[in-house]
Amino acid sequence: MILTSVAIAAALLVFTWLGLRARATDGGLDDYVTARNSQGSRALGLSFLASGMGGWILFAPPEVGALVGPVALAGYAIGAALPFLVFAACGPAIRRHLPEGRSIGEFADACYGPRMRRWVALISVFYMLCFLTAELTAVGAITALLTDLDGNIAVLGVALATLTYTAWGGLRASLATDRWQALLLIALIALVAAVALPQLPDRPATAMASAPLGDALAVALTLVIAVTAANLFHQGYWQRLWAASSDRALGRGAVLGGITTVLVVALVGGLGIAAAASGADLGSPPIPFFAMLGQAPGWLSLAALVLALTLVASSVDTLQNGLASLAVTEKRGLSLSGARWLTVGLMVPVVIVALQGYSVLRLFLIADLLCATVVVPVLLGLWSRMTIEAAVWGAVAGLIGAILPGWIDTGSAMRGLHAASFPGGVPTLAPFLGSLLASAGISVAVSLLRPRTTTA
Numbered sequence: 001m002i003l004t005s006v007a008i009a010a011a012l013l014v015f016t017w018l019g020l021r022a023r024a025t026d027g028g029l030d031d032y033v034t035a036r037n038s039q040g041s042r043a044l045g046l047s048f049l050a051s052g053m054g055g056w057i058l059f060a061p062p063e064v065g066a067l068v069g070p071v072a073l074a075g076y077a078i079g080a081a082l083p084f085l086v087f088a089a090c091g092p093a094i095r096r097h098l099p100e101g102r103s104i105g106e107f108a109d110a111c112y113g114p115r116m117r118r119w120v121a122l123i124s125v126f127y128m129l130c131f132l133t134a135e136l137t138a139v140g141a142i143t144a145l146l147t148d149l150d151g152n153i154a155v156l157g158v159a160l161a162t163l164t165y166t167a168w169g170g171l172r173a174s175l176a177t178d179r180w181q182a183l184l185l186i187a188l189i190a191l192v193a194a195v196a197l198p199q200l201p202d203r204p205a206t207a208m209a210s211a212p213l214g215d216a217l218a219v220a221l222t223l224v225i226a227v228t229a230a231n232l233f234h235q236g237y238w239q240r241l242w243a244a245s246s247d248r249a250l251g252r253g254a255v256l257g258g259i260t261t262v263l264v265v266a267l268v269g270g271l272g273i274a275a276a277a278s279g280a281d282l283g284s285p286p287i288p289f290f291a292m293l294g295q296a297p298g299w300l301s302l303a304a305l306v307l308a309l310t311l312v313a314s315s316v317d318t319l320q321n322g323l324a325s326l327a328v329t330e331k332r333g334l335s336l337s338g339a340r341w342l343t344v345g346l347m348v349p350v351v352i353v354a355l356q357g358y359s360v361l362r363l364f365l366i367a368d369l370l371c372a373t374v375v376v377p378v379l380l381g382l383w384s385r386m387t388i389e390a391a392v393w394g395a396v397a398g399l400i401g402a403i404l405p406g407w408i409d410t411g412s413a414m415r416g417l418h419a420a421s422f423p424g425g426v427p428t429l430a431p432f433l434g435s436l437l438a439s440a441g442i443s444v445a446v447s448l449l450r451p452r453t454t455t456a
Contacts, residue, residue, distance in 0.1 A: 075220025
């Protein structure tokens with residue numbers, strides 16, 4: 001237990017030191033939330049990778065790979081990386097459209113006005129709070145699973161360490177730690193794979209669990225839509241759009257982040273497939289990544305714990321600063337000191353909920369679906385014919401489209417609404433596909449029928 005405590009403390013102290021070193025001494029509020037025009041392509045690529053990764057990759061991709069198969073895992077990997085490729089394609093145009101921008105809310109405001117900005121900002125905050133709570137909950141669960149240490153110690157440790165350097169150093173602190181965390185997580189995943197795989201039982205499973213191709217494709221498409229739509233509302237990614245030193249750096253960095261994300265998610269998910277194929281006991285509920293450690297040397301569990309801390313810290317610091325950035329956008333006149341205290345204040349309820357160890361999967365899925373209802377209308381703001389009216393009707397259609405499949409299936413609007421809230425925390429394709437198609441179709445149709453006559 002002493003060795004575990006020392007390892008946790010050492011990792012968090014190193015992250016804190018790296019973050020505090022990166023603070024710009026003469027930076028103002030804008031630098032605090034955007035680090036504007038300061039990052040090259042390599043730094044951005046590593047930051048996109050580290051920010052997008054989290055404790056979730058030790059649970060979800062291995063389980064999807066082990067229980068549904070490689071097709072669904074491919075959907076997960078593509079979904080995790082696709083937002084970066086969207087930023088590579090659309091980011092330069094967004095930077096030109098809003099050169100002094102700070103957030104997705106400001107982009108929505110510039111395209112459609114304050115009402116759409118508030119709705120988009122609300123969805124973004126809801127999604128990021130769910131993400132933040134899930135990450136801290138995950139690190140507590142992983143610590144309790146791998147060690148005899150109370151998981152709440154890890155929750156508090158990660159929250160305090162990341163809060164120390166993000167509240168003080170802002171986005172630059174997050175970017176600085178991301179570079180090292182990205183390299184560390186790649187090294188640790190490779191280490192775990194190299195040591196644990198040869199230790200798996202040398203007996204093939206009698207029947208490796210794998211869904212039929214049609215079902216696997218449905219799961220893959222669900223994951224692509226859900227993960228992509230949600231991550232496009234991740235304010236931490238939008239901050240990096242303006243932190244790029246140039247359009248070229250943004251494009252290259254986003255592509256680098258996307259490629260490395262696909263490789264990392266595929267590798268971790270592949271470990272789940274290997275564990276299932278070996279016939280190892282995956283546990284109940286199944287946790288293939290951690291079940292794989294059962295036959296490995298004891299010290300590997302400590303390496304896996306440091307990996308989990310790295311993954312969680314890299315996503316938590318991004319989310320903390322992303323929330324502060326959105327707050328600065330929504331509350332005009334907020335000072336640098338106020339932004340720091342707001343960052344601290346937002347973490348209090350998150351930590352309280354995380355310490356309870358609740359499952360936040362259902363809230364996460366609802367947040368993902370809300371993002372899917374409006375993501376197309378928001379991005380269509382770059383289209384010259386897009387109008388405020390079209391965006392509003394598109395967002396409304398997205399909400400209806402999410403409920404409509406269940407409504408048609410059951411004959412009841414309330415049951416359709418219930419189905420779209422994912423009872424049991426199981427993601428299904430129909431609400432996501434319905435919201436995406438409806439919002440896109442109505443937005444385009446209204447824009448073509450009633451084109452823009454004045455500049456928004």
